[in-house]
Amino acid sequence: xxxxxxxxxxxxxxxxxxxxxxxxxxxxxxxxxxxxxxxxxxxxxxxxxxxxxxxxxxxxxxxxxxxxxxxxxxxxxxxxxxxxxxxxxxxxxxxxxxxxxxxxxxxxxxxxxxxxxxxxxxxxxxxxxxxxxxxxxxxxxxxxxxxxxxxxxxxxxxxxxxxxxxxxxxxxxxxxxxxxxxxxxxxxxxxxxxxxxxxxxxxxxxxxxxxxxxxxxxxxxxxxxxxxxxxxxxxxxxxxxxxxxxxxxxxxxxxxxxxxxxxxxxxxxxxxxxxxxxxxxxxxxxxxxxxxxxxxxxxxxxxxxxxxxxxxxxxxxxxxxxxxxxxxxxxxxxxxxx
Amino acid sequence: xxxxxxxxxxxxxxxxxxxxxxxxxxxxxxxxxxxxxxxxxxxxxxxxxxxxxxxxxxxxxxxxxxxxxxxxxxxxxxxxxxxxxxxxxxxxxxxxxxxxxxxxxxxxxxxxxxxxxxxxxxxxxxxxxxxxxxxxxxxxxxxxxxxxxxxxxxxxxxxxxxxxxxxxxxxxxxxxxxxxxxxxxxxxxxxxxxxxxxxxxxxxxxxxxxxxxxxxxxxxxxxxxxxxxxxxxxxxxxxxxxxxxxxxxxxxxxxxxxxxxxxxxxxxxxxxxxxxxxxxxxxxxxxxxxxxxxxxxxxxxxxxxxxxxxxxxxxxxxxxxxxxx
Amino acid sequence: xxxxxxxxxxxxxxxxxxxxxxxxxxxxxxxxxxxxxxxxxxxxxxxxxxxxxxxxxxxxxxxxxxxxxxxxxxxxxxxxxxxxxxxxxxxxxxxxxxxxxxxxxxxxxxxxxxxxxxxxxxxxxxxxxxxxxxxxxxxxxxxxxxxxxxxxxxxxxxxxxxxxxxxxxxxxxxxxxxxxxxxxxxxxxxxxxxxxxxxxxxxxxxxxxxxxxxxxxxxxxxxxxxxxxxxxxxxxxxxxxxxxxxxxxxxxxxxxxxxxxxxxxxxxxxxxxxxxxxxxxxxxxxxxxxxxxxxxxxxxxxxxxxxxxxxxxxxxxxxxxx
Numbered sequence: 001x002x003x004x005x006x007x008x009x010x011x012x013x014x015x016x017x018x019x020x021x022x023x024x025x026x027x028x029x030x031x032x033x034x035x036x037x038x039x040x041x042x043x044x045x046x047x048x049x050x051x052x053x054x055x056x057x058x059x060x061x062x063x064x065x066x067x068x069x070x071x072x073x074x075x076x077x078x079x080x081x082x083x084x085x086x087x088x089x090x091x092x093x094x095x096x097x098x099x100x101x102x103x104x105x106x107x108x109x110x111x112x113x114x115x116x117x118x119x120x121x122x123x124x125x126x127x128x129x130x131x132x133x134x135x136x137x138x139x140x141x142x143x144x145x146x147x148x149x150x151x152x153x154x155x156x157x158x159x160x161x162x163x164x165x166x167x168x169x170x171x172x173x174x175x176x177x178x179x180x181x182x183x184x185x186x187x188x189x190x191x192x193x194x195x196x197x198x199x200x201x202x203x204x205x206x207x208x209x210x211x212x213x214x215x216x217x218x219x220x221x222x223x224x225x226x227x228x229x230x231x232x233x234x235x236x237x238x239x240x241x242x243x244x245x246x247x248x249x250x251x252x253x254x255x256x257x258x259x260x261x262x263x264x265x266x267x268x269x270x271x272x273x274x275x276x277x278x279x280x281x282x283x284x285x286x287x288x289x290x291x292x293x294x295x296x297x298x299x300x301x302x303x304x305x306x307x308x309x310x311x312x313x314x315x316x317x318x319x320x321x322x323x324x325x326x327x328x329x330x331x332x333x334x335x336x337x338x
Numbered sequence: 339x340x341x342x343x344x345x346x347x348x349x350x351x352x353x354x355x356x357x358x359x360x361x362x363x364x365x366x367x368x369x370x371x372x373x374x375x376x377x378x379x380x381x382x383x384x385x386x387x388x389x390x391x392x393x394x395x396x397x398x399x400x401x402x403x404x405x406x407x408x409x410x411x412x413x414x415x416x417x418x419x420x421x422x423x424x425x426x427x428x429x430x431x432x433x434x435x436x437x438x439x440x441x442x443x444x445x446x447x448x449x450x451x452x453x454x455x456x457x458x459x460x461x462x463x464x465x466x467x468x469x470x471x472x473x474x475x476x477x478x479x480x481x482x483x484x485x486x487x488x489x490x491x492x493x494x495x496x497x498x499x500x501x502x503x504x505x506x507x508x509x510x511x512x513x514x515x516x517x518x519x520x521x522x523x524x525x526x527x528x529x530x531x532x533x534x535x536x537x538x539x540x541x542x543x544x545x546x547x548x549x550x551x552x553x554x555x556x557x558x559x560x561x562x563x564x565x566x567x568x569x570x571x572x573x574x575x576x577x578x579x580x581x582x583x584x585x586x587x588x589x590x591x592x593x594x595x596x597x598x599x600x601x602x603x604x605x606x607x608x609x610x611x612x613x614x615x616x617x618x619x620x621x622x623x624x625x626x627x628x629x630x631x632x633x634x635x636x637x638x639x640x641x642x643x644x645x646x647x648x649x650x651x652x653x654x655x656x657x658x659x660x661x662x663x
Numbered sequence: 664x665x666x667x668x669x670x671x672x673x674x675x676x677x678x679x680x681x682x683x684x685x686x687x688x689x690x691x692x693x694x695x696x697x698x699x700x701x702x703x704x705x706x707x708x709x710x711x712x713x714x715x716x717x718x719x720x721x722x723x724x725x726x727x728x729x730x731x732x733x734x735x736x737x738x739x740x741x742x743x744x745x746x747x748x749x750x751x752x753x754x755x756x757x758x759x760x761x762x763x764x765x766x767x768x769x770x771x772x773x774x775x776x777x778x779x780x781x782x783x784x785x786x787x788x789x790x791x792x793x794x795x796x797x798x799x800x801x802x803x804x805x806x807x808x809x810x811x812x813x814x815x816x817x818x819x820x821x822x823x824x825x826x827x828x829x830x831x832x833x834x835x836x837x838x839x840x841x842x843x844x845x846x847x848x849x850x851x852x853x854x855x856x857x858x859x860x861x862x863x864x865x866x867x868x869x870x871x872x873x874x875x876x877x878x879x880x881x882x883x884x885x886x887x888x889x890x891x892x893x894x895x896x897x898x899x900x901x902x903x904x905x906x907x908x909x910x911x912x913x914x915x916x917x918x919x920x921x922x923x924x925x926x927x928x929x930x931x932x933x934x935x936x937x938x939x940x941x942x943x944x945x946x947x948x949x950x951x952x953x954x955x956x957x958x959x960x961x962x963x964x965x966x967x968x969x970x971x972x973x974x975x976x977x978x979x980x981x982x983x984x985x
Contacts (some may be wrong), residue, residue: 341853526692533687539681539682541679541680541681542674542678547855549853550854550856552855554856557860561685599743616955
């Protein structure tokens with residue numbers, strides 16, 4: 001997948017607005033789509049659902065009790081019964097509250113029923129640290145979800161991808177979790193007015209390069225891009241791949257790049273131990289071992305809960321500077337004195 | 339509130355289909371001709387039969403780990419059921435679900451469920467779809483006294499009430515959650531009291547009397563269809579067999595005389611006696627129905643046993659729905 | 664000397680009419696609180712002994728938990744299963760133990776069961792059921808006190824009671840039964856959900872109480888005639904769904920229905936009415952007996968039921984104002 005050229009009618013939209021525009025357009029197009037969750041009626045905690053009640057009414061924009069299991073169950077039952085639900089869990093951390101409904105019910109329904117069910121359910125949520133929201137409102141838990149067959153997990157890093165991936169996710173007939181990155185909510189980028197889909201399971205190459213493949217997704221894809229530009233000043237030419245969807249995983253794009261650059265590092269905000277970086281590293285060595293000139297690098301959060309204090313949190317979450325330093329290690333060109 | 343003859347015959351047949359199917363499944367399980375776990379519904383037939391006889395085809399039901407009876411009562415195909423219990427290709431779920439995930443979406447039976455209470459939020463979601471489409475259908479959720487101790491039940495009951503959804507909660511209080519008695523698991527005797535806490539009108543019914551269940555279900559369904567929101571029935575019932583498997587007596591967690599006192603109120607004997615007393619059905623007629631149902635069950639066993647095991651090439655099918663090309 | 668008994672029906676207030684009426688079932692917690700207040704009142708009224716019915720739920724045990732008791736409290740053995748039968752047995756035990764007064768917590772059905780166990784029991788009838796024509800609303804505290812005043816003979820029983828009427832039903836197979844408020848023949852064939860909440864198929868009603876404010880099938884009788892609970896006599900009504908003459912009545916809590924009437928007439932004490940099968944006989948709102956084709960049952964009005972203590976009068980007497 002190459003970098004997508006902005007289409008006609010493109011203007012600057014914030015990440016949240018792209019999410020919101022996708023919902024408006026989809027709901028106008030398909031009467032079976034409804035949105036349910038805590039506070040969605042007044043627009044949701046970050047304004048993601050703004051204007052939907054005015055446009056579509058309370059029948060289709062449903063405020064629910066604070067009851068994550070029941071919210072996801074509402075989506076499952078309504079989906080099996082023929083609707084196309086979008087349910088919101090507000091914070092990624094709250095996914096864990098609803099994990100039975102997500103992992104034991106939604107993910108397996110089709111398989112357990114011998115293929116006779118269709119579950120066009122989209123779960124939206126906000127993930128990641130950076131707002132001093134502390135240990136229960138800041139996590140990146142995608143590895144839990146990706147480990148469960150039957151789910152799709154989408155983590156957009158740009159307003160453009162947000163709109164296209166939301167449209168694909170909602171039109172998809174499988175339970176799909178779309179994770180917005182809280183630190184990207186206010187970031188702007190070009191977004192076409194018309195509806196368009198970005199196929200789930202296709203990575204994009206944010207920056208082509210020859211020396212090192214950097215695989216990331218969500219907010220860390222953008223941080224990795226900044227790091228890559230900084231390294232370019234020192235003559236290190238990184239290819240930055242934004243996975244966009246982490247389940248299904250576009251491993252082919254990753255392996256193809258690794259074979260070209262012969263070096264690879266994976267960057268994510270989630271805890272490094274048992275994170276997606278481990279899975280990607282394992283697959284790369286399975287398929288491209290002979291191409292590798294260096295051990296595979298992994299950048300992630302340390303093995304601790306997300307701290308509250310802004311200074312601690314800044315140390316905890318990877319950023320461009322830290323990513324750059326680790327990428328230099330991977331490529332064997334550490335900064336002098338480090 | 340006269341129960342017409344058709345309804346009585348209908349419930350009698352539904353109960354017999356459940357009973358004889360379960361007895362056959364139990365024998366197969368005992369004879370190691372059936373894999374996995376088996377949670378038999380024997381003893382509770384009047385609940386599934388009474389409720390399902392009161393349903394319209396478009397009404398959904400959601401079930402539990404003890405779910406065979408609900409699917410049979412909703413009109414399930416005995417052949418596909420037996421084949422599924424045996425893990426065969428021809429089963430309802432192509433051998434991928436088994437006893438605890440048996441379902442028939444065409445009959446609006448949204449599935450048994452291996453997680454206690456896990457089906458309750460899903461049923462509430464189906465109720466939401468009914469209200470959204472304003473199609474008059476009711477989503478009925480069967481669950482046990484044990485499930486009423488789980489958070490998912492409480493979240494779902496509250497949501498159904500808050501959103502005024504057409505959901506009928508049917509609690510089959512069989513006095514035991516697995517191997518622990520109800521009175522050791524909760525400080526109340528009537529689960530229906532929990533409905534009050536959510537503002538859901540509810541009632542208790544004798545779950546060993548299909549006619550009583552039917553009448554009560556009709557009333558409760560009418561309430562749901564009227565747009566008034568959910569309603570709740572607690573059926574007092576009993577499972578004759580162990581939580582799992584086919585043992586009846588000599589279990590360490592329940593006294594034999596208690597089992598006997600419930601068996602004396604066998605729901606099938608009960609409806610047959612009442613129909614005989616009312617001059618609706620003779621003993622010969624009852625025996626003829628029994629023979630007919632037994633033949634169908636025997637055929638189901640034969641169908642299941644003669645069916646192939648699933649094709650290994652299909653192991654990975656149906657993890658996802660592929661996009662239509 | 665001064666024994667008060669308190670009988671509670673654990674199953675009262677939970678039948679299908681709660682659903683029809685969109686009412687919550689009467690919870691065990693609520694019954695426990697009512698019981699406790701009745702015990703406190705009975706002790707205040709001077710009872711030296713309080714006997715409480717036992718049940719599988721331990722309502723009595725919970726009611727007296729950590730209660731500072733000035734009377735001896737005894738809880739009857741719990742029956743093997745909670746049923747109408749256990750209420751009857753509790754009442755019969757009270758008679759054999761020469762209890763001075765019984766506080767009954769329940770609805771019409773519960774009071775009927777007490778009368779079946781002890782026909783002329785001296786009772787304070789407290790409404791905690793679904794349909795409450797026979798029992799009256801009282802705060803349990805003073806109900807318990809009134810019972811104790813009678814049981815200790817501080818207040819003479821005869822001065823503060825009236826004799827309840829009964830409808831004695833003799834079936835042609837030798838069985839007999841009774842109702843306190845109404846006995847009704849319906850076109851049903853099964854007792855099914857037991858409570859009667861549908862006007863369809865109601866054929867005949869015999870009601871000893873037809874007062875303004877009645878709810879239940881006796882309300883149909885109250886719509887065409889007046890029969891005070893304290894006055895002798897009863898009302899007999901024949902219904903016909905196709906009749907031109909119709910009345911509207913609250914036949915269950917929260918449920919009004921229109922019923923076609925064929926005829927109604929007054930019955931004196933001692934008068935009888937014969938019901939002809941097939942059908943189902945309901946007693947005080949509950950379908951209880953199926954009556955086959957060619958079978959009959961004869962209902963006779965009598966004035967020999969429970970001695971019902973008037974709580975207000977008992978308290979007034981004790982304070983010297985009556």
